[in-house]
Amino acid sequence: MSGVTLRDTFVMFCDWRGLCTWRSNEEIRLKLGDPIWTDLSPESREQIQTGLGQVVTQRLSQRLEVVNTSGDRFRCWLWPLESPENAVCILGMRLPPKIDQLTDRERECLELVAQGIESQGIARRLDVSLSTVHTHMRRAREKLNLPSLEALISFAARYLYPADISLNGNSSQ
Numbered sequence: 001m002s003g004v005t006l007r008d009t010f011v012m013f014c015d016w017r018g019l020c021t022w023r024s025n026e027e028i029r030l031k032l033g034d035p036i037w038t039d040l041s042p043e044s045r046e047q048i049q050t051g052l053g054q055v056v057t058q059r060l061s062q063r064l065e066v067v068n069t070s071g072d073r074f075r076c077w078l079w080p081l082e083s084p085e086n087a088v089c090i091l092g093m094r095l096p097p098k099i100d101q102l103t104d105r106e107r108e109c110l111e112l113v114a115q116g117i118e119s120q121g122i123a124r125r126l127d128v129s130l131s132t133v134h135t136h137m138r139r140a141r142e143k144l145n146l147p148s149l150e151a152l153i154s155f156a157a158r159y160l161y162p163a164d165i166s167l168n169g170n171s172s173q
Contacts, residue, residue, distance in 0.1 A: 008094035012036065016056045016087040018049065036090065041067045048076075055080050055088050065095070073099065075159070095159050098144050106140040109133060110156040 010025040037045040044066035051062040062078040073095040112122045141152045
């Protein structure tokens with residue numbers, strides 16, 4: 001599987017109203033002065049507006065997964081900045097399209113793998129047998145066209161770490 005490249009990662013600043021003031025990647029369709037939700041699906045538009053509101057008013061960092069109008073999925077992190085002209089910094093990363101091929105249970109297994117939980121722990125948490133966990137992992141690896149379990153673990157850590165859990169393991173919301 002071809003990996004997501006640095007080209008698929010971007011940084012953007014916006015003002016307190018959500019208007020783009022700077023972007024790192026010229027390939028982003030968004031123009032300076034456009035609302036940051038311009039190219040997002042209706043569900044993601046609402047999600048980013050709510051997240052932006054929390055960053056601006058409560059100064060709470062946010063992590064979101066959004067979908068643009070072309071169907072591309074992005075994981076985005078939003079942080080408060082100190083000026084009204086550049087009130088929010090957004091780091092975005094395009095997620096590989098094959099993620100959408102995973103079942104909810106396969107994705108759930110990979111989210112737990114991304115947190116460093118071993119197969120037996122995953123089986124206990126999901127209340128399934130160890131062989132069921134191995135089946136979900138094998139099918140996910142096949143769907144993602146990954147050559148090894150190590151590649152699957154690396155993929156999970158990069159793309160499927162749950163957005164609502166901080167890197168130290170605590171819930172961020």
